[in-house]
Amino acid sequence: MSGSAGGAAIVEGLFERRGVRVEVRDLVKIYRRGRLEVQALRGVTASFEPGTITSVMGPSGSGKTTLLNLIGGVDRPTGGSILFGDQRLEVLSDEELDRHRLLNVGFIFQSINLVPSLTARENVELPMILAGLPAGERAGRALQLLRAVGLEDRADHYPEELSGGEQQRVAIAVALANDPPVILADEPTAELDYEAARGVVDLLAHLARGVGKTVVVTTHDPRVAVRTDRIVRLEDGRIIGEYTPLELEAHPQPLGGGESHSLAELVRARIAALEAEIERVEEAAMRGEIPLRRAARRIVELEESIRALKELLSSMGG
Numbered sequence: 433m434s435g436s437a438g439g440a441a442i443v444e445g446l447f448e449r450r451g452v453r454v455e456v457r458d459l460v461k462i463y464r465r466g467r468l469e470v471q472a473l474r475g476v477t478a479s480f481e482p483g484t485i486t487s488v489m490g491p492s493g494s495g496k497t498t499l500l501n502l503i504g505g506v507d508r509p510t511g512g513s514i515l516f517g518d519q520r521l522e523v524l525s526d527e528e529l530d531r532h533r534l535l536n537v538g539f540i541f542q543s544i545n546l547v548p549s550l551t552a553r554e555n556v557e558l559p560m561i562l563a564g565l566p567a568g569e570r571a572g573r574a575l576q577l578l579r580a581v582g583l584e585d586r587a588d589h590y591p592e593e594l595s596g597g598e599q600q601r602v603a604i605a606v607a608l609a610n611d612p613p614v615i616l617a618d619e620p621t622a623e624l625d626y627e628a629a630r631g632v633v634d635l636l637a638h639l640a641r642g643v644g645k646t647v648v649v650t651t652h653d654p655r656v657a658v659r660t661d662r663i664v665r666l667e668d669g670r671i672i673g674e675y676t677p678l679e680l681e682a683h684p685q686p687l688g689g690g691e692s693h694s695l696a697e698l699v700r701a702r703i704a705a706l707e708a709e710i711e712r713v714e715e716a717a718m719r720g721e722i723p724l725r726r727a728a729r730r731i732v733e734l735e736e737s738i739r740a741l742k743e744l745l746s747s748m749g750g
């Protein structure tokens with residue numbers, strides 16, 4: 433990996449738009465398919481502040497992606513409101529919402545979505561072309577953005593010539609192309625090893641703390657979450673808790689020990705949540721609310737996650 437992401441350069445004039453406050457109120461999202469209804473969000477109220485990075489954690493299916501998609505204007509809520517800076521998203525027409533998304537939101541996804549036939553620089557230029565930025569400004573800005581994510585020397589490389597972590601950093605440069613005030617990242621580190629994941633989350637944190645953007649990241653990884661400013665826990669479409677990584681430290685330990693302690697706490701909390709989910713799935717299956725086959729498959733998945741987390745815990749000496 434070339435260049436430490438934490439030390440990514442802030443290029444003068446590259447980021448002129450600070451973050452904006454995003455506030456969601458009583459957000460409800462119901463997906464309907466035929467007669468089947470899924471309540472993905474059941475009344476979520478939260479705000480996300482400029483200059484801070486928030487992580488959204490929660491079991492699979494708890495509504496994390498749904499929340500991000502609503503904030504980002506990819507989809508519309510069934511109920512409730514979204515205030516994006518001083519813009520209410522619900523009053524925008526479909527066309528206005530598309531434009532809003534292009535100019536004001538930078539999205540980063542789990543599966544890195546770079547165009548394979550374009551170089552890193554060309555990938556970064558793409559959203560600028562869509563936004564109508566003059567050709568003369570695009571190439572220079574793309575190079576500056578790649579420099580900001582520590583990859584200036586890879587500008588002419590194709591995605592397949594880059595490591596997963598590097599590709600994800602190019603994806604961040606793409607997300608930043610039009611200098612959006614809000615960056616939304618949906619499990620951006622899920623496919624990366626820990627070193628690369630740390631580079632990506634530290635870069636996102638730098639965009640919040642150093643540049644002033646509003647950053648929201650969903651993750652299953654407590655090691656990612658502890659590097660953010662605030663953790664929002666979603667379960668079954670509801671926020672069940674909000675805390676700072678520090679608040680997890682029941683017994684603060686000085687220097688270094690502190691982080692591993694809060695990490696152990698997070699891992700234990702996640703194990704407990706997964707165990708509770710297994711119980712819920714079992715009960716739902718017994719009540720006939722979900723097919724047995726699906727319940728069994730889900731339980732195997734959950735047990736695998738628990739086993740991996742217990743291994744992590746024991747490797748930490750917990």
Ligand SMILES: Nc1ncnc2c1ncn2[C@@H]1O[C@H](COP(=O)(O)OP(=O)(O)OP(=O)(O)O)[C@@H](O)[C@H]1O
Nearest residue numbers: 463470471472490491492493494495496497498499
């Ligand atoms: N387009 C859709 N149509 C129908 N149901 C959907 C749709 N998208 C999501 N859901 C359902 O809404 C609920 C929340 O899904 P969501 O993708 O937001 O969860 P998540 O927390 O992101 O999960 P994961 O950690 O697995 O990514 C789930 O029950 C899911 O099956």
Ligand SMILES: [Mg+2]
Nearest residue numbers: 496497498618
């Ligand atoms: Mg998701």
